[in-house]
Amino acid sequence: MLTTPVSTPIVQFEAVSKTYQIGLVTVPVLREVSFAIHAGEYVSIMGPSGCGKSTLLNLLGCLDRPSTGRYCLGGEDVSQLDDDALSTTRGTRLGFVFQSYNLIQQLTVVENIEVPLYYQGLPEHESRARSCRLAERVGLGHRLEHKPFELSGGQQQRVAIARALVNDPLIILADEPTGNLDSTSGAEILGLFDELHQQGKTLILVTHDPTVSRHARRTIRLHDGQVESDVRH
Amino acid sequence: MSATSSIAAGPASALPFTHLSRAVRLGFKNLSSHRLRSLLTVLGIVFGVCSVIAMLAIGEGASFEAQEQIKNLGSQNIILRSVKPPEEQKVSDKGSQSYVLEYGLTYPDLQRIQSTIPGVTVLVPERTLSEYVWNISRRVDCEIQATVPWYPAMRNQHVVRGRFFSDEEMAGSANVCVLGAEMVPVLFPLESPLGRDVRGGGDYYRVIGIMAPQGRRTAAEASGKGAAYRMFIPLETAKTRYGEILMKRRSGSFEAERIQLHEVTVKVAGPEQVLPVADAIKELMRHNHLKLDYEIIVPLEMLRQAERTKQIFNVVLGSIAAISLLVGGIGIMNIMLASVTERTREIGIRRALGARRRDIVTQFLVESVILSAAGGLLGVALGVTIPWLVTRFAEMRTIVTFWSPMVAFSISALVGIIFGIYPAFRAARMDPVEALRHE
């Protein structure tokens, strides 16, 4: 209902820091990172290797908690939630697309797509119907009963995108989604993301490929755990 | 927590049962992708459960059979039996000369027991003679038992056709006999033996009845006499026909034994009197026999002994069961730990997609319970089949009690829970980020 940029942001980072303790040494990976992302934005996060992109994405995805600072997702502070609540948040509000697809090998295409719904306790027939619809939408309606190892990399990544969409999330998070793909399949995946953006989905993707980041409408550059630049284009 | 309640609107809790059934199906799917491994994992439980049920069934059968035999001897009976004393055995083994051995129970013993010990109601004396018994040209190597008319009632044996001999026939030393059912088809394959004569030694006996066959392993074997063919005649008749000396042919010599009675069964008035009367008889016999040429069997004591033996057997069996289920459980735990490590990535994916810790615990626990329950089921099936085969081919009695498969199965399922808990918690404790990064 609130889609104009002036509304409450969907993601709000307020001075978020993340440090890792290695033995006696405290390693700061993110330092007081602040930004806001509104519904319908298509954001790419760039930066040199080791600058903390994946760490940032893990925080955005509620897989990890910030060491200090505040993270509001959809207007709700999630930085202090317990493990169960974080799990439920991931299951209901977030969609993940990984570089290495991360499909479950012993499950078929539809079964993989419906995993998030399984943990929401949705009745089976309902979740099956929804998964089939999404498989159609990413162009895999004819591969429903195949196992991941029977699919090409591009097809596997499309299954992963369908899985990320199945719970109708607030944001879709992608970490180098085209990193393992050849340019043709990579372009297909980016085309799919463009389509999702046009339908009003909020996308955040991590990459160090400038051609990939050109698809996005906004680029946040990280350097050494800090926001170096934040530009819309 | 109030801020989070809208987010944490618990999913599965509304439909716990359907959720569990889906978890079970998922478990089967995961396990069936490693069929051989699952089967091998489960073997420990299978053999544990199977061997316990089978051994229990065989033990139960054997003990039932032993108790049955002892009951056949009569739990209110005390049995005295003539035994060749050990020192005489030595003499007769050495000597090539001929001896007349005199030993065993005597008529005066009988008299003394009857008249001096209170609580004794009936006495059944028996003499046993080995003899060929003929019907014209058919012959049977037979054990002739010379006894009293009330023998069948006292020893739980029945006459199936005709009758047992009467007091008058006993008193008149009549030449009558009752055949054991086993020898009837051999001596009289075509016609009914009732009213016909058989020859034993130099005398003819009229057949007046047929005794019921002895069970496969019954009193005869329990009392140490494996007589397949038996014939009963009155004790008085035997006295007049055979006297008291029995001749035995041995290599190069004759051996003669003088035995008055082979066996005496003493019946007492009530079960509580069995042990005191037995003690009194032991005392009496010790006074009157210089040699240990008799033995005293108290079936009630044997029954108690058998019960004790069974208890010990059950304790031993219980320990074996515990150990084998422990080993089986460790096998399951081992494979579940390996599986958790192997599927770290999957755990990470599931956690990222919304699985809570308890969902992961459920998933792995369900798998280990499926393993152990399947093992238990297989073990029960095998454990019930083996006693059946034993009964069928080894002709041993076995009893599968109703509760033994139940208990064995429940315990094996419990083993799955106990030994699945640690691996399941280990899986659930993993950090999602680390798990996702795992290769």
Ligand SMILES: Nc1ncnc2c1ncn2[C@@H]1O[C@H](COP(=O)(O)OP(=O)(O)OP(=O)(O)O)[C@@H](O)[C@H]1O
């Ligand atoms: N669990 C951890 N313990 C200690 N240090 C960590 C941990 N995770 C990440 N780091 C450190 O944090 C820094 C940032 O890591 P991160 O994975 O976010 O980099 P990245 O920007 O994603 O790099 P790349 O482009 O290579 O994927 C690295 O220096 C890394 O060593």
Ligand SMILES: [Mg+2]
């Ligand atoms: Mg990275």
